[in-house]
Amino acid sequence: MSAEKDLQTLLAAMAPTLREGEYVFVQWPDGRPLPAGAEAAVREAEGLTVVLPRAAADSEGLAYSFVAAWITLEVHSALDAVGLTAAFGKALADAHISCNVLAGLHHDHLLVPAPDAPRALEVLAELSAESRQQERPTLELRSETEADRDAIYALVADAFAISPATGLPAVGEPAEVAVLRGLFEAEEYLPDLSVVAVLAGEVVGHVISTRGWVGDHELLGLGPLAVTPRLQRHGVGSALVQESIARANAAGERGIALLGSPEYYPRFGFVPAANFGVLAPDEAWGDYFQLLPLALWPGGVHGTFRYAEPFSLA
Numbered sequence: 500m501s502a503e504k505d506l507q508t509l510l511a512a513m514a515p516t517l518r519e520g521e522y523v524f525v526q527w528p529d530g531r532p533l534p535a536g537a538e539a540a541v542r543e544a545e546g547l548t549v550v551l552p553r554a555a556a557d558s559e560g561l562a563y564s565f566v567a568a569w570i571t572l573e574v575h576s577a578l579d580a581v582g583l584t585a586a587f588g589k590a591l592a593d594a595h596i597s598c599n600v601l602a603g604l605h606h607d608h609l610l611v612p613a614p615d616a617p618r619a620l621e622v623l624a625e626l627s628a629e630s631r632q633q634e635r636p637t638l639e640l641r642s643e644t645e646a647d648r649d650a651i652y653a654l655v656a657d658a659f660a661i662s663p664a665t666g667l668p669a670v671g672e673p674a675e676v677a678v679l680r681g682l683f684e685a686e687e688y689l690p691d692l693s694v695v696a697v698l699a700g701e702v703v704g705h706v707i708s709t710r711g712w713v714g715d716h717e718l719l720g721l722g723p724l725a726v727t728p729r730l731q732r733h734g735v736g737s738a739l740v741q742e743s744i745a746r747a748n749a750a751g752e753r754g755i756a757l758l759g760s761p762e763y764y765p766r767f768g769f770v771p772a773a774n775f776g777v778l779a780p781d782e783a784w785g786d787y788f789q790l791l792p793l794a795l796w797p798g799g800v801h802g803t804f805r806y807a808e809p810f811s812l813a
């Protein structure tokens with residue numbers, strides 16, 4: 500099972516479980532080999548701290564002051580998940596329970612004062628139950644309106660702050676923002692094919708397809724496509740591309756061309772455009788210039804693709 504990152508899912512599924520026994524933190528004597536029962540160790544400037552069962556510390560004759568119960572959150576949390584520690588830390592703090600956290604590769608482990616263990620388990624169970632009851636916002640896909648424009652420019656500027664083409668930070672406003680401003684005013688703008696993804700009232704993604712041509716054949720040019728950076732890799736981009744394809748098919752469009760990653764777009768059916776005899780405006784684009792023939796693809800479309808005029812700003 501892959502590691503979970505979504506905070507609400509983590510809280511809902513955290514399944515706090517109490518390990519048997521009591522645990523203590525001790526200062527480990529320099530040079531003494533670690534005992535088999537050592538559960539965790541942290542090297543500090545002052546020496547090595549070891550967490551181990553209380554009985555093991557007693558048999559080694561080591562001093563300790565804090566006796567803990569050990570609670571494991573059984574959910575498989577990603578090490579780069581955001582907010583889980585803060586959420587259970589706050590719930591326990593509100594209940595006046597202190598909490599020392601150890602993170603393993605798979606789980607978080609909470610060491611709370613042993614007498615507080617029953618109450619800590621209750622607090623964590625309540626936190627988990629609350630999160631299961633919360634409604635999840637659903638992703639809405641709808642046509643963009645003029646009122647969305649500022650939010651779209653801001654999210655496109657964020658998404659392209661590092662150029663996907665060069666991997667370098669954009670100097671000033673990313674070129675994609677200027678292209679979009681131009682597209683919204685251009686004759687090639689098709690309002691139904693400019694789609695925003697909205698989550699809990701926030702515009703978190705946008706995609707636009709505009710009129711393009713090969714000779715006299717009308718096709719679509721897709722792009723820019725952008726998802727707000729903190730929500731990338733959660734399916735928003737895929738939802739926008741799939742919505743664009745569905746809308747284009749429903750509108751009787753013939754095919755969609757784009758310049759984009761050959762790692763990303765083939766999952767939606769895009770192939771190198773040259774396979775269909777459709778050539779990129781710039782030969783150097785190679786397989787990055789891709790095409791999706793739609794249900795009404797006419798065949799016999801050969802030549803160089805011409806984008807809407809504002810793309811010359813890119």
Ligand SMILES: CC(C)(COP(=O)(O)OP(=O)(O)OC[C@H]1O[C@@H](n2cnc3c(N)ncnc32)[C@H](O)[C@@H]1OP(=O)(O)O)[C@@H](O)C(=O)NCCC(=O)NCCS
Nearest residue numbers: 658663724725726731732733734735736737759760762763
């Ligand atoms: C590219 C972008 C639109 C994708 O949207 P997203 O919501 O992050 O992507 P999704 O969650 O729908 O898809 C995630 C999958 O696509 C892959 N993916 C995402 N961006 C990718 C990229 N630039 N190149 C290759 N693969 C990519 C992920 O690895 C992941 O693959 P997996 O499902 O096999 O794990 C978004 O990351 C973005 O805005 N990037 C910055 C701007 C940009 O590059 N726009 C596109 C220019 S062509």
